[in-house]
Amino acid sequence: MNFRIMERDLQSPRSASNARARNRRKSTEAFPDVMKVNGSDLLVNDQNKYRSMWIRTYSSVWMLVGFILVVYLGHLYLWGMIVVIQILMASELFNLLRRAHEDRRLPGFRLLNWHFFFTAMLFVYGRILSQQIMHAVTPEKFFYNLATSFMKYQMVICYFLYITGFMWFILTLKAKMYKYQFSQYAWTHMILIVVFTQSSFTAANIFEGIFWFLLPASLIAINDVAAYFFGFFFGKTPLIKLSPKKTWEGFLGASVTTVISAFMLANVLGRFQWFTCPRRDLSTSWLQCDPGPIFTPEIFELPSGVSQQLPWKEISVLPVQWHALCLGLFASVIAPFGGFFASGFKRAFNIKDFGGSIPGHGGFTDRMDCQMVMAVFAYIYHQSFVIPQYYPVEILLEQILGSLNFEEQVLLLTKLKEIIDARQIQN
Structure with missing residues (x-):
């Protein structure tokens, strides 16, 4: 009897600890609006919710100011911005599955990842910007022959760079490290396919005209901001389990806002040649071109019943605004699934954000998940339905x-x- 009492007393601290843990789990389950931030429980509806909103807003304003400055500088600077963002995204994703202990036993292994990354960059941008590269040099310069030779043998150069990396990988395989090395090899190629290849379409859109980069990117930002605020003030119905903070109210409110904004924003951006003219070289000079029928205003007379209620009887519409409606619909309905994919990915690896570079937003990968999906669609749509097929x-x-x-x-x-x-x- 005494032995059993002593045994129960010895187990009581552990039992009490387990009971406290169960109570904590029950309390968290009882209040689904509780978040874990740095080990502390925060209610979504308390003052920290508003503090988080102001931090996010502050960061967004600074990003917007910097973005406007780069747009003002022109196509080449925008492309440089995309390259920098790609490198930062790759760095975040390379570090996601990095294990310091294994890396110490594999000197130069991280350098191999970046070798593959810059090989892919040389191949993709060499193909996308071939016309601009050729126009950047003149026949009188030595660099003309160099650029011509590079464009002719670019695929061969990139292929042997890749084969060099492949052989480097095989020669550095170590016993008891095979699983880690092959998982990192596959992870590197997934980054190149999912992240780099998709976001590289953004550069193609830029040189087709800043309009085809700025409008899709702006629509994603508008949709994100609108979904945040509609969900913040009116959100009650959960949208998808992968993103508990997403609500139907935020999704629908953002969709309507994005489509309307697409139609109006296209009318504004489509009237500036700096946005509509394609860039055929790598200079930063001012652009002048024939805007073409898609950016030529058309006058539509309003129905008599409508015009009586409004101070004007006709409106000026750019044909590109009808294309903008398609982009707005995609940005509000399909592109958010890029964010859902990223949310599921982060849940799979039990992380909150891909990085912490942007206060209130996470890392660059967190900001570019929907942009990548949108950039590919904008490029395909422009090539299929906008530019002439001759x-x-x-x-x-x-x-x-x-x-x-x-x-x-x-x-x-x-x-x-x-x-x-x-x-x-x-x-």
Whole structure:
């Protein structure tokens, strides 16, 4: 009897500890609006909720100011910003599965990851910006021949750079480290496919015209801000389990706001040549171009019943505004699933954010999850439904002047003259 009492007394501290843990779990389950932040419980509806909102707003204002400055500087600086963001995102994701103990036993292993990253960067941007690279040099300069040779053998150069990294990886395999090394190898390639390749479409959009970069990026930001505020003040119904803070009220309110904003914002941005003209080189000079019919205003008369209630009888609409509605619909309905994917990914690895570079927002990867999905769609939509499906004379001339030397151009001119003369004789 005494032995049992002593045994129960010895176990009581542990039992009490387990009971306290169960009570804590029950209290957390009883109050689903409790969050864990730095080990302390915070109610979502207390003053910390508003403090978090102000921190997020403060960071957003500074990001907006910096973004406007880069847009003002032009295409080349925007591309540089995208490259910097890609490097920061890669750094966050490389560090996500990094284990310091294993890395100490594998000197140079992190350098191998960056080797693959910059090889992919050389390949993708070499293909996307080939036309701009050729226009950045002139036939009188030594760099023209260098750029021409690089563009001709770019795929070979990048392939052997990749093979070098592949052989480097095989030669550095160590016993009892195989699983870690192969998981890091697969993780690196996933980063290149999911992150780098998708976000590289952003650069293509920039050089097609800042409009095709700025409008989609702005719509994602508007949707994110609108969803945050609608959910903050009106959110009651959970939207998806992967993101407990997302609500149907926030989702629907943001969707309507984004579509309306797309139509109005396209009208504003579409009237500036700095936004609508494509950049065919890597300079930062002012742009002048024919905006084309898509950016030429069309006048629509309002119905008599509507015009009587308004101070104007007609409105000016840019045809690109109808395309903007499609972009706004995608940004509000489909693009948020990029954020849901990131939320599920973070839950799988039990982390709150990918990084802490931006106060109130997490890391750069947290901010770019929806942007990547949107950038790919904007590029595909522009190539499929906006640009003409034939090659204008100006584009053909640019290709001829950029890819053929003087002797080849003279030969082409001679052949064209022979063909035209032959057709004239037949007619």
